Amino acid sequence: MNSLLLTGIGELVSNHPGTGDGTPLGLLRDAAVVVEHGRVAWTGAATRAPAADTSYDVGGRAVIPGFVDSHSHLVFAGDRAEEFAARMTGTPYTAGGIRTTVYATRAATDEQLAANVARHVGEMRRQGTTTVEIKSGYGLTVADEARSLAIARQATRETTFLGAHVVPPEYALDPAGYVDLVTGPMLDACAPYARWVDVFCETGAFDADQARTILRAGEARGLAGRLHANQLGPGPGVRLACELGLAAVDHCTYLSDADVDALAGSGTVATLLPGVEFSTRSPYPDARRLLDAGCRVALASDCNPGSSYTSSMPLCIALAVREMRMTPAEALHAATRGGAAALRRDDVGHLADGAAADLVVLDAPSYLHLAYRPGVPLVHQVFVGGAATL
Secondary structure, three states: OEHHHHHHHHEEEEEOOOOOOOOOOOOOEEEEEEEEEOEEEEEEEEHHHOOOOOEOOOOOOOEOOOOOEEEEEEOOOOOOHHHHHOOOOOOOOHHHHHHHHHHHHOOOOOHHHHHHHHHHHHHHHHOOOEEEEOOOOOOOOHHHHHHHHHHOOOOEEEEEEEEEEOOOOOOOOOOHHHHHHHHHHHHHOOOOOEEEEEEEOOOOOOHHOOOOHHHHHHOOOOOOOEEEEOOOOOOOOHHHHHOOOOOOOEOOOOHHHHHHHHHHHOOEEEOOOOHHHHHOOOOOOOOOHHHHHOOOOEEOOOOEEEOOOOOOOHHHHHHHHHHOOOOOOHHHHHHHHHHHHHOOOOOOOOOOOEEEOEEEOOOOOOOHHHOOOOOOOOEEEEEEOOEEEE
């Protein structure tokens, strides 16, 4: 099959402002899409659609770009359900719980870790995610970090070296020695499998000077930078990300005016992770403040076994609308084109001509139902590169 016509689209979200209603979502009604060789070849009114080798009538349903989940931690073993239960009775979240997953991950086989990644990527796909970033960070030895990234690379090209997640117990008395390991032998072993380098820049993890050292070492090995920052409290991480021109800084829960100004004046994307606040009973980031200041915002799941064990981008959209004062349009844009920007990708997150034909058919007449009907399985069909996967 060389070309496919999707027709009968009640509402198409192209995420191309020059299309349709002229808004950032580029809405078209009674629309059609032509796919050729895995790419979008044409969008427009169904009545003007060109012929194709085969056609698929979506029956008046809405079609959106596939979700771009730009922050996840899928290479792990075990779970932390007891920790979650404790939080629901008042125990605060700290970074220390990460070490529980480190022990389980080190003990797991490659086959067990790969099966877990495949299971979670499958969950994501069934909920409309077509592009996912996966981090290491639960091995924290040279061998375990390298195998984590090799496993992640089997599932996605968007792999991130996060050896600087926390300082492991064996280096508790020598954090400087661990930074030397991360920037030396560990980076050497991991760089061939990674596109990105990341650091957890928080109290209890790594400070700004350590983060700068690790990010610069990664850059010297050809890895682009991103950062976890300002999740657990105010700190220097957001401004450091902007200073270094990182692609994204993630969490952004506790922001000063200077942080917001820095984001607004930079190309760094603020990636918000509302599944974390839902799962930890923490304050939600103020997305409205960021958007009104002109900052670019992405939404991602942060799927991990400790602080956000959800693979659902539709849930993140609903939480962003209800708890973070985003409009449904802003939330969908952040979960698609915003995520693409956080990964510096211009081929996904939208359905303009030439984009990857990664799209989702919703069992609903409008994208508004993603927030309007939270918790409902609205994904009817998923296409990746023009091929149906559900």
